[in-house]
Amino acid sequence: MAHTETHDPNTPLEYRSEIGRLNILGFWIFLGAEIALFATLFATYMVLTHRIADGPALGELFEVKSLLIQTFLLLTSSFTCGLAVHEMRRQNVKGLITWMAITLGLGLGFLYFEIQEFLHFIHEGANIGTSAAWSGFFVLVGTHGAHVTFGIFWVTMVLIQVAKRGLTPATSAKVFITSLYWHFLDVVWIFIFTAVYLMGMVMHHG
Amino acid sequence: MANKTAVNEHHGFPWKHLIGFVLSIVLTLFALWVALGTDLSLTWILIIIFGFAFLQAALQLLMFMHVTENSTKSNLTSRVQIGNILFAAFVAIVIVIGSVWVMTAGHAKHDKHDEPKTENQENHGEHESH
Numbered sequence: 650m651a652h653t654e655t656h657d658p659n660t661p662l663e664y665r666s667e668i669g670r671l672n673i674l675g676f677w678i679f680l681g682a683e684i685a686l687f688a689t690l691f692a693t694y695m696v697l698t699h700r701i702a703d704g705p706a707l708g709e710l711f712e713v714k715s716l717l718i719q720t721f722l723l724l725t726s727s728f729t730c731g732l733a734v735h736e737m738r739r740q741n742v743k744g745l746i747t748w749m750a751i752t753l754g755l756g757l758g759f760l761y762f763e764i765q766e767f768l769h770f771i772h773e774g775a776n777i778g779t780s781a782a783w784s785g786f787f788v789l790v791g792t793h794g795a796h797v798t799f800g801i802f803w804v805t806m807v808l809i810q811v812a813k814r815g816l817t818p819a820t821s822a823k824v825f826i827t828s829l830y831w832h833f834l835d836v837v838w839i840f841i842f843t844a845v846y847l848m849g850m851v852m853h854h855g
Numbered sequence: 856m857a858n859k860t861a862v863n864e865h866h867g868f869p870w871k872h873l874i875g876f877v878l879s880i881v882l883t884l885f886a887l888w889v890a891l892g893t894d895l896s897l898t899w900i901l902i903i904i905f906g907f908a909f910l911q912a913a914l915q916l917l918m919f920m921h922v923t924e925n926s927t928k929s930n931l932t933s934r935v936q937i938g939n940i941l942f943a944a945f946v947a948i949v950i951v952i953g954s955v956w957v958m959t960a961g962h963a964k965h966d967k968h969d970e971p972k973t974e975n976q977e978n979h980g981e982h983e984s985h
Contacts, residue, residue: 670926677922677936681943688947692954713891720883728876731919735869832919836912842883843908847890851900854891 661738662821669822676826680833687837690792691844694785698849704779707786707845708853710770716846719762720838723797726755727835734828742816745824749808752831756801763794786845793837800831875918882907882914916940 663669698707730752736744767787770776777787807823814820886907890900916922922940925933 664926673926674932674935678939681939684943685946688950692951695951695955696958724879724883727915727919728872731872732869735872829920832915836915839908839911843886843904847886847904848901851890851897
């Protein structure tokens, strides 16, 4: 059935098969559930943010430099991921793979600085069991970091498939879905940046 | 079929992405400045930085994620996508603000049997937020 459909030649490849369209729509529904998941972690964190027991205050250990490096790495990766999809829609496989590879590199850079930061916090006496506030912090930010890690593996595997099979309605829908996932992780980070880091530093210094 | 935005978009320079990127950097730095470089009250700082966060989330959805794009001739898919995300955002806001309100608004009316230690932490928390 799907093969007999007529298409506007301008329709992006990922929307040309029924399964591609349904998968993309389904992924948007999944993102709604992910928003609810992260909301519960944000709620727990924000309720417990002052419960520091005998450990350091959150804002005491947050550093602007490390925060900005992580934020810009992830923001830029979201941009390059958008460029990758832009190239995909121009049927440019090489451009797609190049920009996605840059995206993955930036994602790895983000993870590197995040892990460095976690190690720094642990070194300063704030680990996941130090206080309710730090438990909330590590679970929320760690869940985001785990999503980024998963995203790196997922995007890598989809790219291998694109390299092998080329751009088809099936592979392009997969690339588009991974791009939605990647941008979504940036959206979550914006709120971590604001609700965890900025608020933590304002409450500590202000 | 994709709507007109998608059709026009995949030719030429990706202006939409570039504008989205520049705006998100500007919003990030401005939020940082408002939070750490101004003498505004805590309430105003929170209103402004969270306003920027939601604005930046909207930018990602519109400029990068093509949330308004349709995969069928009708506008059904974009309506489902936008409706679902808005509903999820509503759920998120209720969960977060609701939880924070429930767990902090009753602080002054504590059970008298609470140990003094908890009270101290309470005061510490209050102090921190000013």
